[in-house]
Amino acid sequence: MKALVYHGPGQKAWEDVPKPTLVSDTDAIVRVDAVTICGSDLHILKGDVPAVTDGRILGHEAVGTVEAVGNGVKTVKAGDRVLVSCITACGTCRFCREARYGQCLGGGGWILGHKIDGTQAEFVRVPFADTSTYPVPAGVADEDMLMLADILPTGYEVGVLNGVVRPGDVVAVVGAGPVGLAAIMGARLFSPSHIVAIDLSDSRLDAAKQFGADVTVNNSLEDADAIIAELTGGLGADVSIEAVGVPAAFEQAVRLARPGGHVANIGVHGEPVTLHLEDLWIRDLTITTGLVDTFTTPTLLRLLISHQLEASRFVTHHFTLDQFEEAYEVFANAADTGALKVVLTRS
Ligand SMILES: NC(=O)c1ccc[n+]([C@@H]2O[C@H](COP(=O)([O-])OP(=O)(O)OC[C@H]3O[C@@H](n4cnc5c(N)ncnc54)[C@H](O)[C@@H]3O)[C@@H](O)[C@H]2O)c1
């Protein structure tokens, strides 16, 4: 089969590799019907994620058709159409029993396209198939379902739920990439009074308006602190969400939160970040961090089916699997191409 294989920083190729086979009796082999690329894949290609080694097939999001299952798989069978989530769950360890699947101790967590071969391929081996896949309901489009593999649960769990967004809140979202936009879409469900999207790119801010932000701030031209202060009588945002992953964005998110407010960090940080406790100790802030667990996937799916989440808004570009290298180009140059999520399907 063909797959998108990582060959060290800056190197990748759509090339021939052996088709995966069942290794454990809880595995499924899934034929990939729709797959996408994540910002984390770009981090890997920059060499930021050293756990990913030469020869690894990338990708941690897919919708596909089950081709084979091991003898220990109970609820998934050949022919089933499933979502392959970015988080794999053994289902039995201490953290899985608490629905904290991202922290799985039994061999799950973020493993696809990271510690084992991933979904950017014609076929993928999915460990713990019963607890790591979700059936695609009739009538749900593959590409809408695909948005539940990573970005929608990430924005919702690590941004909106950790940030405890409540009706009437002023919510500031620093970073309006796919994950920040997912946080904006998720925050809308709680009827905040204002959602302020903050980014450096006007095209991303335009997207933020479409996703439900009513105020947009271009960080390179405008003063977000002053704009939030004006909206909140000088207090600051009730909830401030960081969806970038750079020190300046985290420090800004902290500055923007009101006393007693929440700061929810989503961004993956590769450098040390300063926490100004000399200013913050007195402000009663709650700061959260998190890796997505995907425990809200069933909830988000119900919202998708009832049209309260318009997942299709994320999809800006379509390709076939053999156009993987071109799809990476378009996705990596989002400022020029306007890409949010690219979807690749079988031709
Ligand atoms: N915690 C998790 O479980 C989890 C899961 C998925 C992704 N992530 C992380 O979430 C972050 C966002 O992901 P994404 O795919 O949306 O990334 P992205 O790179 O597409 O989007 C980031 C956005 O931030 C903007 N930006 C950059 N610097 C800024 C600044 N100083 N102020 C304001 N905006 C700025 C960029 O213009 C861009 O639109 C990344 O760090 C990603 O690795 C975390």
Ligand SMILES: [Zn+2]
């Ligand atoms: Zn991802």
Ligand SMILES: [Zn+2]
């Ligand atoms: Zn587990």
